[in-house]
Amino acid sequence: MALKAARPRGSLRNQLLRWLILPLVVLVGLNAVSLYSDALEAADIAYDRSLLSSTRALAERVSVRDGKVVADVPYVALDSFETDTLGRIYYKVTGLKGETVSGFGDLPAVPKNVPRSDLYPALVRFYHAQYNGEPVRIAALHQPVFDDSMRGIALIQVGETLDARRALSRRILLNTLLRQALLVLAVATLVWFAVRLVLRPLMDLKHEVETRALSDLSDVDPDLVHKEVRPLVLAMNGAMTRMHDLVATQRRFIADASHQLRTPLAVLKTQAELALREDDPAAMREIVRAVAGTTDSAIHLANRLLTLARIEHGAGRPAGSPVPLSAVAGQVGLELALSAVQKGIDLGLDVVDGEDTTVEGDALLLHELVANLADNAIRYTPAGGKVLLRVGRRADGVLLEVLDSGPGIPPEEHDKVFTPFYRAQATLEANPGGTGLGLAIVRDIAAMHGAVLALGPGEDGRGLNVNVRFPARLHPRPES
Incomplete structure (x- = not known):
């Protein structure tokens, strides 16, 4: 049964580079996603803290006068909020009975399923909403208010657009991708040089074999290559030894065969020359009979030589x-x-x-x-x-x-x-x-x-x- 032809393996260097760099790119990509997610989370926490600070500053200006909740929010404070947050600010102060005390009365209310934040020692909830066609992030703080005549909890809401957050997210993403790309490029360069350096002994072995003379069947030094490749070199040396023995056997066989065939051929030539000079028919018949005997011996020798050559150069065990x-x-x-x-x-x-x-x-x-x-x-x-x-x-x-x-x-x-x-x-x-x-x-x-x-x-x-x-x-x- 014919053996199936082996598929070409291609370049060892390219395979090593692919198997080293491609997984590295995947891992770096996953790491970049993780870093980006962590950075966004940290940025959201920072912006939420700033938003809470603005809400608390506004809550400090909410008080009770003459039995009513009032909010003293000058335009200078609002300008300060917008300067700090680098976005547009919307606010709303809701009284004890749900009435709008100050700010934007149509600011979205707090959804019922929004949990209280556990990061701060305050009754605050953060949520996303749409306002005036723009996405906003709102902090809703429950602020206790009281005087001698009444007591209750007012709701202070401060929202900001997401422009600053988005700009920061894009900046974080670009920085992360740039750093990870530079990291991949640096590692790929180091891997390329490392693979080239590691494979240099194989290239030296290739040069050693290619530059040898056809008659040079001596062993290759196994120390030229790494320990893992030495069994291959030893197997190659074994093949060279067997080839050397085969060539020596062939040379010895050819020398012995030529020596053995030279004698009957010389005898045949001598007998033929005698036959040419002989005029006596009876003597001629004796010479021809001798020629036939010598020919039989030469045929027998040739057959034995061919049999021996076929067996010695056969394919091992039949x-x-x-x-x-x-x-x-x-x-x-x-x-x-x-x-x-x-x-x-x-x-x-x-x-x-x-x-x-x-x-x-x-x-x-x-x-x-x-x-x-x-x-x-x-x-x-x-x-x-x-x-x-x-x-x-x-x-x-x-x-x-x-x-x-x-x-x-x-x-x-x-x-x-x-x-x-x-x-x-x-x-x-x-x-x-x-x-x-x-x-x-x-x-x-x-x-x-x-x-x-x-x-x-x-x-x-x-x-x-x-x-x-x-x-x-x-x-x-x-x-x-």
């Missing part, structure tokens, strides 16, 4: 599918039966009936593994010898054994024979035309399938026993 190893061994036995018969070798297959020898892996690669082991055993076993393919179930998995009665391999060379093109001394004597690639191919296929490969003596201590232990199936199929 996709798992159930493969009956006993069936694979039986198929290989049938394919190599003719070669064994021509050499007089007794080729046998030993599989216990009823045992589940299924492993998970790639059927073609497992066939290649068994075929290489069996072919090697037939090649290096002398005429009249025996080769046995044995497959069986064990507690920890499936065991494949290939036993022969050939010259065997000394224990000190067991690890070396898995190296490409390495050939033990005994095998050189038994088959000088070998390639030294069979066990290297077997090693790689076994590793890809998680199998353990080991060498040991054959039956009765003679020959060689190559055993491959495959792990148990991780997901066995349910029986149908």
Whole structure:
């Protein structure tokens, strides 16, 4: 299944700036609203206190004369009120029986649902109203009045237009927005420089990687970046190490392959030159037969090289599918039966009936593994010898054994024979035309399938026993 293409992430710097500055702007905006609300509340309290002061000053001029409530309010006092409040002033003095004593008789009355203010030790109520088409703020103060003949409470109302309050509100709003905007600008500038400074090591890492030579696969110093980015650098170093190993393997493979192919090609060229100079038909046929043999050896070597290259440069562990190893061994036995018969070798297959020898892996690669082991055993076993393919179930998995009665391999060379093109001394004597690639191919296929490969003596201590232990199936199929 194809992997979904990743969406481009964009600029890390821009994302950091967005996630830092945008929430900051929102928070500063909320703070500005809160500050503006608090400032308006403080301004209203200040203006209400001033309005109450004017009302009290007016109440001091209210008295009782000859049994009537009178208000001595000269025009100078009204002018003083207007000068103090920076707005138009309206007032009304109401007597004990609700009659208008002085002022503007049509000034709006006190609404019934207006509570008494708890901020001042006075019977005062503040409320908004409309008067002469303008919004006004009115303070209504209940003032006790009395003389020797009567006693009661008069109502003094003083209202002012909201021009001064509105001007102050606009001034507070503009000042708040200006200061908050300057704060956002200052913080955004600091954040921009901070992000640029913090991301500088990443830019240095980018420059370090970009300016490297193509052949430079050395590690990058993790100390170039911050602690949080070091795992990425370490992973990159690991990838470079694997790439270095892959390049080294390819170079070694190319060098070894060219060296191994040079010999048969040189022999072919020599045989072809001899054939060109030969006039005897019988000798010519012998040379052509030798050319055919050398060609077969070169083809066999090329096929082994291609197989090894495909396995070494494959994509790791193959996709798992159930493969009956006993069936694979039986198929290989049938394919190599003719070669064994021509050499007089007794080729046998030993599989216990009823045992589940299924492993998970790639059927073609497992066939290649068994075929290489069996072919090697037939090649290096002398005429009249025996080769046995044995497959069986064990507690920890499936065991494949290939036993022969050939010259065997000394224990000190067991690890070396898995190296490409390495050939033990005994095998050189038994088959000088070998390639030294069979066990290297077997090693790689076994590793890809998680199998353990080991060498040991054959039956009765003679020959060689190559055993491959495959792990148990991780997901066995349910029986149908």
